[in-house]
Amino acid sequence: MKVPFSTYDDYFTVLNLGRVSGSSYVNVRPEPSTAKKEIAQLHLNDYVQLVLDSKGNIVMDQTKSWYNIKLSSDTNGWVSKNYIVRELK
Incomplete structure (x- = not known):
């Protein structure tokens, strides 16, 4: 059975899936602040x-x-919640 991605949340939930939104790119920081590169x-x-x-x-x-x-490199980082939409919650 094929299920369109737009209706996945009707069938299951994912606790930890986010998607970047609201900007063409988002910086990932080493701590929850813009103070560091x-x-x-x-x-x-x-x-x-x-x-x-x-x-x-x-x-x-x-x-x-x-x-x-x-991150895919197995490194942790921080992103402002203003730029992340939780998917399939």
Whole structure:
């Protein structure tokens, strides 16, 4: 059975899937702040793995303004939640 991606959330959920939105690219930072130089860039509509804690909750900074993400290089970084849409939640 083929299921269109736009209706996947009718069939299952994913706790840690995010997608870049709102900008042509987004800087990934080594900490939840713009004070340090970016460690990577993500492009519009790139999918990202949001880091989960041991209870299955999304890891965010204390202000709940930044998501902790895992890059394909297996490095963790931080992205402002303003540029990430959670998918299939």
